[in-house]
Amino acid sequence: TIAVAVVDKMGHIAVGTSTNGAMFKIPGRVGDGPIAGSSAYADDEIGACGATGDGDIMMRFLPWHARLPAILPCTFMASYQVVESMRLGMEPQLAAKDAISRIARKFPDFVGAVFAVNKNGVHAGACHGWTFQYSVRSPEMDDVEVLTVLP
């Protein structure tokens, strides 16, 4: 899966994902790839997040539950949660780690990762169950740089 976030020259943000899903899935299965807030999320005022991994698990953390914490605690949507955490003032690294750790607490065997980027261009990644790499290109770079995140 690729999840991409772009901040354009105007400072506007967009995200996108594309995947052919899990190998040997049961026909008809859809993962989190096309689910906004799970595989990716963007808010121009805050930043963006992209996710990769076990989409069957990642898409179980629903945003409408997050809005009703007193009724359904401990549920959220990974990418949405990262952006919302940044909205509340968290740095991207902490926001990414927090989102991943929330899933891992419920699913210790979970394999997945997220990257977070805020409106100021600060980015970070977090992962669980595998070593994750993400790529960055900004004006001060000569070419794309790859960053490695350990679980």
Add this chain to the structure above:
Amino acid sequence: MAPKNLLSLYIFLVTFLHLVGVHEAVDSDQYPLVVSTWPFLDAVRAAWRAADRGFSAVDAVVEGCSACEELRCDGTVGPGGSPDENGETTIDALVMDGVTMEVGAVAAMRYVKDGIRAARLVMQHTKHTLLVGEQASAFAISMGLPGPTNLSSAESMAKWSKWKEDSCQPNFWKKVVPVNSCGPFHPRESLDLTEGTCFKAKQMETTESRSSLIGLHNHD
């Protein structure tokens, strides 16, 4: 207010607005910025080129994801990868505009290889968010994308054949019979009742199964 005070206010406002403009210009030096999962270098370069030429964030995202679909990044993006149990490749894709919060997405799209472009068409030309399956394919083709096309490749069919030879293991089924061979599958609950299988054992099976299924070349 005296004319002199008005002049001072005017100078102050002009200076202030000028400073705000300078601040924005400084900020824009850190843009454009592209961040992507995995070392999909050519995809990031494609997104960067688009953004650097002044295209919108949405356009740059589409360029980046399209490059990955064409390159079949890691076999996890685009056509010719991740065959399902029937050997078929389907595409999921999404695009989200962080300015308008508009979203377009396609899921389990068959016969059309341009996932992200189909997602953008959903965002641009419908009031919906997500189209799925063959209806998504029909929409994408009707909006001008090429298809219908067989999304399988020699590689994906080889992986699928090997998986069939390995008795369809591993797979995403649980609590079904048969356990160690290909289907058709049937629920195992009725058998459990008669055989008195312990609940804990079933729970173990559920938690143990996932880590073997998802990996670096098999993920969403």
